[in-house]
Amino acid sequence: MSSSVSPLAPKKFVTLPPVDGVRIATAEAGIKYKGRTDLLVMAFDEGTSVAGVLTRSKCPSAPVDFCRENLAGGKGRILVVNSGNANAFTGKKGKTATAATAKAAAAAAGCGENEVYLASTGVIGEPLDAGKFSHLLESLAADASPDRWADAGKAIMTTDTYPKYATAKVALGDVEVTINGIAKGAGMIAPDMATMLSFVATDAPIAAPVLKDLLTRGANRSFNAVTVDSDTSTSDTLLIFATGAAARRGAPSITALDDPQLVPFKRALNRLLKDLALQVVRDGEGARKEIEISVAGAKSSRSAKRIALSIANSPLVKTAVAGEDANWGRVVMAVGKAGEPAERDLLSISFGDHRVAHEGERDPSYSEEAVSEYMKGDRIRIGVELGIGQGKATVWTCDLTKEYVAINGDYRS
Amino acid sequence: MSSSVSPLAPKKFVTLPPVDGVRIATAEAGIKYKGRTDLLVMAFDEGTSVAGVLTRSKCPSAPVDFCRENLAGGKGRILVVNSGNANAFTGKKGKTATAATAKAAAAAAGCGENEVYLASTGVIGEPLDAGKFSHLLESLAADASPDRWADAGKAIMTTDTYPKYATAKVALGDVEVTINGIAKGAGMIAPDMATMLSFVATDAPIAAPVLKDLLTRGANRSFNAVTVDSDTSTSDTLLIFATGAAARRGAPSITALDDPQLVPFKRALNRLLKDLALQVVRDGEGARKEIEISVAGAKSSRSAKRIALSIANSPLVKTAVAGEDANWGRVVMAVGKAGEPAERDLLSISFGDHRVAHEGERDPSYSEEAVSEYMKGDRIRIGVELGIGQGKATVWTCDLTKEYVAINGDYRS
Known part of the structure; x- marks a missing residue:
């Protein structure tokens, strides 16, 4: 078990007033x-x-x-x-x-x-x-x-x-x-x-x-x-x-x-x-970064949420964020594996305000340097635009770090 | 990228003969x-x-x-x-x-x-x-x-x-x-x-x-x-x-x-x-152990395979195996999250030949020492008997180690 407080803990705790009854x-x-x-x-x-x-x-x-x-x-x-x-x-x-x-x-x-x-x-x-x-x-x-x-x-x-x-x-x-x-x-x-x-x-x-x-x-x-x-x-x-x-x-x-x-x-x-x-x-185990994943333009909100969770649960996306790597190829992979309607050649992906992929290809205008700087923050937003409908959803997760493996691996030996 | 050969590599490679045509x-x-x-x-x-x-x-x-x-x-x-x-x-x-x-x-x-x-x-x-x-x-x-x-x-x-x-x-x-x-x-x-x-x-x-x-x-x-x-x-x-x-x-x-x-x-x-x-x-990234997961007694073979994959894809099961911990509670969790028919109180779970849980409770007869010894091997078999039907399936995976995070985290910084 980890004994140190998460770096993402609130800086200040709120005081809760009484609730009548x-x-x-x-x-x-x-x-x-x-x-x-x-x-x-x-x-x-x-x-x-x-x-x-x-x-x-x-x-x-x-x-x-x-x-x-x-x-x-x-x-x-x-x-x-x-x-x-x-x-x-x-x-x-x-x-x-x-x-x-x-x-x-x-x-x-x-x-x-x-x-x-x-x-x-x-x-x-x-x-x-x-x-x-x-x-x-x-x-x-x-x-x-x-x-x-x-x-x-x-x-x-x-x-x-x-x-x-x-x-x-x-x-x-x-x-x-x-x-x-x-x-x-x-x-x-x-x-x-x-x-x-x-x-x-x-x-x-x-x-x-x-x-x-x-x-x-x-x-x-x-x-x-x-x-x-x-x-x-x-x-x-x-x-x-x-x-x-x-x-x-x-x-x-x-x-x-x-x-x-x-x-x-x-x-x-x-x-x-x-x-x-x-x-x-x-406060997720081993978390060093909060990740917000917003999917828009899906066939339905239900479909958008499934795609968003597929990205949020992908070990490869989570390890990439831990490594501060704007690895949009892994986001494409996670969209693809969700099994929900998606058109590869309509897909756009952004990290924060930086669009890194557009219409199924790398966005030629994005600055690797600016995105790398963005990835150093402790709140990372990943945006996916599917371009096929009106469905949207947002989910949250944290990165996957060696600390997670250490906490859960328990290494008895 | 890892440059060392997986410890699970074949000890000897086969020689392939020609195939006519x-x-x-x-x-x-x-x-x-x-x-x-x-x-x-x-x-x-x-x-x-x-x-x-x-x-x-x-x-x-x-x-x-x-x-x-x-x-x-x-x-x-x-x-x-x-x-x-x-x-x-x-x-x-x-x-x-x-x-x-x-x-x-x-x-x-x-x-x-x-x-x-x-x-x-x-x-x-x-x-x-x-x-x-x-x-x-x-x-x-x-x-x-x-x-x-x-x-x-x-x-x-x-x-x-x-x-x-x-x-x-x-x-x-x-x-x-x-x-x-x-x-x-x-x-x-x-x-x-x-x-x-x-x-x-x-x-x-x-x-x-x-x-x-x-x-x-x-x-x-x-x-x-x-x-x-x-x-x-x-x-x-x-x-x-x-x-x-x-x-x-x-x-x-x-x-x-x-x-x-x-x-x-x-x-x-x-x-x-x-x-x-x-x-x-x-040769899975960071793999130190092969894991075979066999599910039997499911409602159908399709259902058995879904449950088996739910176990195989669970980070908590995979980290437990990496840590040589026969953590059957995590197997229960993974059965439960698969969304397939399962009766908690009919469930039996084994590691190798050691039955650790039976009818929804810890098997009182299992030897912690013997199971711990078994978990040190590099081929781990997890068996799940659902007790509700005839469906069965077997899938294979590897453990989740810090090395996996290191290989995929890419730690650019």
């Missing part, structure tokens, strides 16, 4: 780590709506299965997250652990087990002993307070080199509401220390079905548009809780996605999700 | 390299059948486009291959180069341009100057001789650390026929020095449509079942030429795929293709 507590349960917090409890007022986006893995963790079932109800009173053990690929024991945790959490929050949400991150394949922390939940729920968002971000870290926070204030009707979010990476997945997790909370009164649509759309342009190494976690979990507490201050209750009062909130939520997702990418 | 010549055309051959001409007797399997890239090279057109006719008299320049993403200039080469090659062989086959490998995006070698084709075709297979294998190398040869003698009816093959890698693709190429020739009299079916099926279990880094070349080309010269010695002419006389030939061809494909993998 949300109380937080953390503890050192000693699940795996020593001398740091590894347990997070977030308690929500009665009437809190919840929505989620979960991993598409066919081998999901036990907590993912548990959340998927409860999300159908759309109500949430308590979230319990542990780090140090992912409770993934743990068979029947995994389900026993989620059941025991849910029972204790429901008792602590005074709610039904169908209003409990669980997430686990850490070692895969090791049974999770819920007995290590289920007895702590009652006192944590009782002692929870609204001002502990910084603690929350830290308790869920695994191989992350920095905690990830984002916050926004936005008008809903005439009332200002708050959105807070935390996230952890550090690879798209590193199954020894698995899982991308993110939790967002707001005091806005938004019904669960609307929340679900908002989150799904926002995730498609943020958490589902980032990749570190193409390896999808068994445990990826993004949840949003809306306590509705702002209704007491006069905020309107939102029950329809097309409610015009929702527009600023939607924009703010999308920005916040993107901010968190980029913090995950910038 | 095939003559070979090579030259130093100075296309890019100095002091080595970079041009190969293979001339075939009249009546030679040809079949091919080409890259599925949507951005293929100009020679791939050229071959695709001529393969419809099924007749071949001359093959011209250059290394040093891939003639890929070269726009109209690329087509001009293939046309000029084809014209000179047809004149040299005394055949139509529709009986010419071309392949180029090397730098992408640089226009190929056919003038550097088209004038050499006439004398090369005239001087070509049957005993130069070793030279042929060397002339097509780019970043390969060793030439790749395979040969077989097999009965067709009562007559012994020969199959020879050469190949080059060195990544599945490394677009600076792009392209997987392989050329096979036999004196067996086999009609082009049968040859096409044989090659396609053989490729699916060999060249289309190997991956170094998931990056598909713009230029991958596999061609087989059947001169039919063995008919003069009494070999039967094969015009149907289900001809029982074809069975031994088919087996020998499949073995030869697999041999060549594995030589490509074993």
Whole structure:
């Protein structure tokens, strides 16, 4: 594991204000780590709506299965997250652990087990002993307070080199509401220390079905548009809780996605999700550069996103960026292998504002020197224009360095 | 570029015998390299059948486009291959180069341009100057001789650390026929020095449509079942030429795929293709270990192959093998992300003969010590049993090492 902080870490961390109706507590349960917090409890007022986006893995963790079932109800009173053990690929024991945790959490929050949400991150394949922390939940729920968002971000870290926070204030009707979010990476997945997790909370009164649509759309342009190494976690979990507490201050209750009062909130939520997702990418294992890949002129947006992800997941593109080499030939290759409609002789490719290839050939006017200078930066933009349609998409990734191999190679010998 | 020979190189190279009806010549055309051959001409007797399997890239090279057109006719008299320049993403200039080469090659062989086959490998995006070698084709075709297979294998190398040869003698009816093959890698693709190429020739009299079916099926279990880094070349080309010269010695002419006389030939061809494909993998950039991944019990063979490739292309699985770590959690992850039917709680995973996970949990009986010892070898077998159907597939890859990043990162700075 790398112990140094990513060079792409934020220069300054934001301070998260309280969110009406949300109380937080953390503890050192000693699940795996020593001398740091590894347990997070977030308690929500009665009437809190919840929505989620979960991993598409066919081998999901036990907590993912548990959340998927409860999300159908759309109500949430308590979230319990542990780090140090992912409770993934743990068979029947995994389900026993989620059941025991849910029972204790429901008792602590005074709610039904169908209003409990669980997430686990850490070692895969090791049974999770819920007995290590289920007895702590009652006192944590009782002692929870609204001002502990910084603690929350830290308790869920695994191989992350920095905690990830984002916050926004936005008008809903005439009332200002708050959105807070935390996230952890550090690879798209590193199954020894698995899982991308993110939790967002707001005091806005938004019904669960609307929340679900908002989150799904926002995730498609943020958490589902980032990749570190193409390896999808068994445990990826993004949840949003809306306590509705702002209704007491006069905020309107939102029950329809097309409610015009929702527009600023939607924009703010999308920005916040993107901010968190980029913090995950910038803490990607071994990352030295953030890469933004924009594909335009594709047959459809879906097609554009597939091509963009094909570029983002290409080891040869990622190693080229690590080597500060504007190797557009590898971008052509990655467009070609995506299997999506593309016309070689209509293709244009740019690095930053430098167009390096045009209409299927090297752009004769580009300056090798200027592009080389551009490639030295730590935020690299790759643009691809396919010239066959209107579809477009943007995704983000990081470079592939020897450090990535070192972190994941584990060189036991 | 790495200059040391792969530790997985053959200890001893086979000597390829002549194939009746095939003559070979090579030259130093100075296309890019100095002091080595970079041009190969293979001339075939009249009546030679040809079949091919080409890259599925949507951005293929100009020679791939050229071959695709001529393969419809099924007749071949001359093959011209250059290394040093891939003639890929070269726009109209690329087509001009293939046309000029084809014209000179047809004149040299005394055949139509529709009986010419071309392949180029090397730098992408640089226009190929056919003038550097088209004038050499006439004398090369005239001087070509049957005993130069070793030279042929060397002339097509780019970043390969060793030439790749395979040969077989097999009965067709009562007559012994020969199959020879050469190949080059060195990544599945490394677009600076792009392209997987392989050329096979036999004196067996086999009609082009049968040859096409044989090659396609053989490729699916060999060249289309190997991956170094998931990056598909713009230029991958596999061609087989059947001169039919063995008919003069009494070999039967094969015009149907289900001809029982074809069975031994088919087996020998499949073995030869697999041999060549594995030589490509074993020369994968930075490779220190060959990895064989067998998936069984899938819903279909197609599904099994997708899951196997998902494992083979996972950077986390490949780095774990590099680190000699039997990290079955990463195999679970890669099964899960493939998007194919899988039941977590039915899954079994083994490394070599050591079953490490069974029915969705760690196998309690496995010896960590024995598995660790196994992982030190240079041929690692990963077995996955899905337990839901009869589909199975095997694919091959290599590990992902810091050397791969170093070779492709190019660290200009």
